[in-house]
Amino acid sequence: MEVPALRGLSIEIGRGEHVAVMGPSGSGKSTFLHLAGALDRPTKGRVLIEGRDPNRMSDEELSRLRNELIGFVFQTFNLIPRLTALENVMLPLMIKGVNGEKRVGRAREALELVGLARRINHRPTELSGGEQQRVAIARAIVTNPRIILADEPTGNLDSASAAEVVELLTKLNREFGVTLVVVTHNPEAAAPARRIVKIRDGVVYEEN
Ligand SMILES: Nc1ncnc2c1ncn2[C@@H]1O[C@H](COP(=O)(O)OP(=O)(O)OP(=O)(O)O)[C@@H](O)[C@H]1O
Ligand SMILES: [Mg+2]
Structure with a gap:
């Protein structure tokens, strides 16, 4: 049976x-x-990212678009367990082909920006949930993306860590002009947004 997720x-x-x-x-x-981040292709309808249709791109162009333009943050952090914080953050730069020394420098900078300069050699299991999410945010921003898409970024965090993560994401928008889209159930995570879009049954039913 077909279940239309968006209509x-x-x-x-x-x-x-x-x-x-x-x-x-x-x-x-x-x-x-x-769909907005071109992780999925729509069965109907169209997505334009900076005026370009990901559906018309080759897989290679598509991965370049995602790697260079968009940073993703997920509820479950999605860090690689056997890699240190620094190595996790370096990954997108490896994919992009940035050389070794630059990779380390830029990953360190990103981890400093999220307040984890002293945790760079820790593995995910040696970090709190809030710290893991901050590593994930460092990984999302290390390529200097213009867009950050976050799906329930505070969903697995206690309220203090959630507040830190919200503050950090908001800072990326305010100070660096990053376009920020945060999917959330948490009113506190939505509060700093300048626009709130409410979806029900696959359609927008309220905007403010
Ligand atoms: N891979 C899939 N195959 C079939 N149906 C799916 C798939 N993924 C999602 N759906 C359906 O599409 C609809 C929207 O799902 P979606 O995951 O986008 O919801 P959501 O708003 O993110 O929910 P949640 O708050 O629980 O994360 C749901 O009815 C879901 O069951
Ligand atoms: Mg969801």
């Missing part, structure tokens, strides 16, 4: 915006985010 949903997000996407479980928030 007639239309969202336009401008450069530098900070948008929160909210809605009940199963309403299509993750589907929307995956």
Whole structure:
């Protein structure tokens, strides 16, 4: 049986915006985010990222677009367990072909920016949830993406760590002009957004 996850949903997000996407479980928030970040292809409809249609790109162009333009942050952090924080953050740079020395320098800078300069040689299991998410954010920003897409970034965190992560993401938007889209159930995570889009049954039902 076909289950349409989104139906007639239309969202336009401008450069530098900070948008929160909210809605009940199963309403299509993750589907929307995956389409917006070209992690999935739509069966119908169209996605344009900076005016370009990912559906018309080769797999190689698509991975370059994701690697260079977009940083993803997930609820479950998605760090590689056997790698240290530094190695996890270096990964996107390896994929991009940045040379070894530069890789280390830029990964260190990203970890400093998220406040983890003293944890770079720790593995994920040796870090708290909040620290793991900050490593994931460092990994998302190490390539200087213009867009950050975060799916429930505070969903697995206690309220203090959640507040830190929200503050950090907000800072990336305010200070560095990164376009930020945060899918969340958490009103506190949505609060700093300048625009809140509410989705239900695959359509936008409220915007403010
Ligand atoms: N791979 C899939 N195959 C089939 N149906 C799917 C798939 N992924 C999601 N769906 C369906 O699409 C709809 C939207 O799912 P989606 O994951 O986008 O919701 P969500 O708003 O992110 O929910 P949650 O808050 O629980 O994360 C749901 O009805 C879901 O069951
Ligand atoms: Mg989801």
